[in-house]
Amino acid sequence: MDKPLTLKSARTLHITYNLPISRTSKFWQGLKEGKIYATKCQKCGRLHFPPVADCGDCGSSNVKWTELDGEGEIETFTQVVVKPASFSNESNYIVAIARLKEGVRALAWLIGVEREDVQVGMKVRLVARVTSDGRVSYEFIPI
């Protein structure tokens, strides 16, 4: 079969979104200080991570910041080998979901361990991180 003919569009589009974080600024600021914050609803008591400014469970906007210890246990994980375009410069990365001792779960990269050595039930700690290019994030490290 002949190769199908396509017209390469001359109009390219480069999109960078600006993400509003005013109402969760304590969380983003906390990461710079090495702290991980969640929010706790003052009406129904629900602890939220990732943090929220409004409680979808009971409708209250009265939430309070609370620091997480970060200790938890891996419930599941994967290793991403075929990466999305914007992660193409990264080495293969392990993404884990762990339940923290406060009861909430977090999803983040697990670093400092080979995939072969990761197991469901493994103890980890969620820690804040400032990347080499200045982004704030958080990751799991084995305990």
Next chain:
Amino acid sequence: MGHSRFGDRSDVNLSELTFEAVQPSLEDSGLTAKEIPYVAVGSMGVWSEEPLPAVVIAEYCGLTGAGLVRCEAACASGSAAAFNAYSAIASGQLDTAMVVGVEKMRQVDTPTALEMIGRAGYYLWEFENFGMTFPAYYAVHAVQHMAKYDTTEEDLALVAVKNHRYGAMNPLAHLQHEITVEKVLNSSVIAWPLKLYDCCPITDGAAAVVLASEDKVKELGVEAPVWIEAIGFSSDTANLSKRKNYVGLEASVQASRMAYKMAGISPEDVDVATVHDCFTIAEIMAYEDLGFCEKGEGARMVREGETEVGGRIPVNVDGGLKAKGHPIGTTGVSMLAELTKQLREEIKPRGRQAPMKNYTALAHNTGGTGHYCYVTILRR
């Protein structure tokens, strides 16, 4: 109903591809384009150049003037469009409507396609810093399912082998070749433990069905019409970290219960099903979530051939998303088209025609990672 050939369809543009499904669906229904008052289109559309696919395809297919809407429920957009059109008829406002699913995913390169789909979770908390991909979302389910039950990577491979066997019999399928368990296990890792052959391909395709009220069906004198008995739906959290667990999709459980109740049937009454096997683990979880077996028993069903033609409930005997292909917004409509043919007992070759006892079929279509779910029950 009408259904284009699935695959890398760089030989046609969005409108031409849609025409391949719309024109046969009109001929099949006995209506002309001008007689269609409303068209609901299932399409994600981020990988092709047209931001308003509904108006573009409607103009090309002679449907301009009809009410138009593009429905988004990620990979369940086609089913969402079907519910939209069904509701318009069930409310009594319309007596006919068309449902179209179309997706042109191969106009961008693979890393860009992975990027677009990977962003479709909770972008801020799962993609911005962690680069989750769709295979990765399902891989975390495979890991927990394998840790909790006796499901193995070989079991996952058996799903791919089965669906490729039927894909090889389906002239409209993207991947029309058989594979072996060894080939699956030796294929390259995409998101551990999922390998290339555990994943559905990136596919272009279109499908269309015409819906009509009972009165209109009589007026048109449709022979052996296929009826929508029920459409059940549900959803789950955007953040995977907020789910109940990772051994199933709660939205599938809830949507199927709703559909069974509306149709007044139980899972045992289903003669044939299409389930959302975007990854092999997804098919195993679907057996369990839809009540075809108990939780944790899904792998046994595929091992024992219960979901093949001649088995207890044949599943994805069109090749499934795995081999037929998964043009995101098209899939839900493609399922309705396939099951309509199954219920009419028109499938060729006969090797993939499911035997009919109750003339009842089920389509299970999830969007995102169980973020959306629609379960549609059809009966002839």
